[in-house]
Amino acid sequence: MVKKRILVTGGGLGHIGSKLIREYAKRKDVELIRILDNLSTQRYPSLFDLLCGEDIPRYEFIEGDVRDREDCERACDGIDVVLHLAALTDAPRTVEKARETFDINLAGTLKMVASAINSGVKKFLLASTTSVYGGTEGVVNETSELNMEEVNKVPYTATRVLAEQSLLYAAKAKLIDGEILRMGTIFGYSPGMRFHTAVNRFTWQAITNQPLTIWADAIDQQRPYLALDDAIRAWRFLEKRGESGEVYNVVTGNYTVRQVVETIQKHLYLRTQDVSNPSPSQIINQRSYSASAEKIKNLGFEFKGNLEKSIAETIRHFDGIIPEGIKKYK
Ligand SMILES: NC(=O)c1ccc[n+]([C@@H]2O[C@H](COP(=O)([O-])OP(=O)(O)OC[C@H]3O[C@@H](n4cnc5c(N)ncnc54)[C@H](O)[C@@H]3O)[C@@H](O)[C@H]2O)c1
The missing domain is CATH 3.90.25.10 (UDP-galactose 4-epimerase, domain 1)
Structure with a gap:
């Protein structure tokens, strides 16, 4: 079996990523889990006690920033699948941090997508959020029109929508196989858990x-919510079953x-x-x-x-x- 090499950005320390990298260590079809994180959240304990040994995937940690094109290139080198989770995630706080949110959540995603294309990455999965539907009422699905006036009021949601569109463009142009996960608000324990939500x-x-x-x-x-274990299973499921250029709501x-x-x-x-x-x-x-x-x-x-x-x-x-x-x- 040819084993996969997976890159998780924002992976080692984040609420989702810190559990995901532990669950992915149980996979028999993975040989490498590379983590790119700039340690901005200082959650070093998220990296404690990762499994290591024969017959389990190897970890690599790159202390780097998605705003830095060289770090993105280095992280994507030799990788089959990118799970792009790195972002500023405290949505209300992004209102005072429009510039930083633009640089990390949008320009950083573009750099990651461009680096993945250059490195011949086979699949790029992007973390997005059901908050992009926030200005809409009733039951929404992936085809619902977004209320862009509301979306653009908050840098977090505005940059998520633009980042989605960039990856969808690259996927439709057949530059890379890319899918979007619009996740509900996460609940559930993880080693790198955060408590803003x-x-x-x-x-x-x-x-x-x-x-x-x-x-x-x-x-x-x-509001839509998502159990952390469902989130991790959905990332793995869409890595195999998702169709390029598609958006998926992921909601428990x-x-x-x-x-x-x-x-x-x-x-x-x-x-x-x-x-x-x-x-x-x-x-x-x-x-x-x-x-x-x-x-x-x-x-x-x-x-x-x-x-x-x-x-x-x-x-x-x-x-x-x-x-x-x-x-x-x-
Ligand atoms: N947690 C939720 O409820 C939720 C819901 C929907 C979507 N999402 C999305 O899922 C992703 C992960 O969410 P989370 O809750 O695990 O986030 P988190 O805030 O817990 O972790 C984000 C990680 O990204 C890293 N990071 C931040 N800026 C970076 C940069 N410039 N370069 C490299 N690394 C950087 C941080 O150090 C951190 O480890 C995000 O993209 C978020 O928007 C989260």
């Missing part, structure tokens, strides 16, 4: 007995904030909720919407994630710091 933030606030910062207008709005379920909070409440007593309204720059998706994942399901992908199990697992990892009085479990 909804489920994880509320879980952390509950664990530390802080009032949950819930926006009154958003409590019954629906569409939940309201109320559903998320009620799920946390099954495991912990919550302090009075602090219901307030955000400033316009704090909330990026103003409308209620849910994203359909029928397209990837029709290819044969099955979502197995479970919101309650993932929240319970995250809570258990913090067991040592949870005050006894707020635990509903033994």
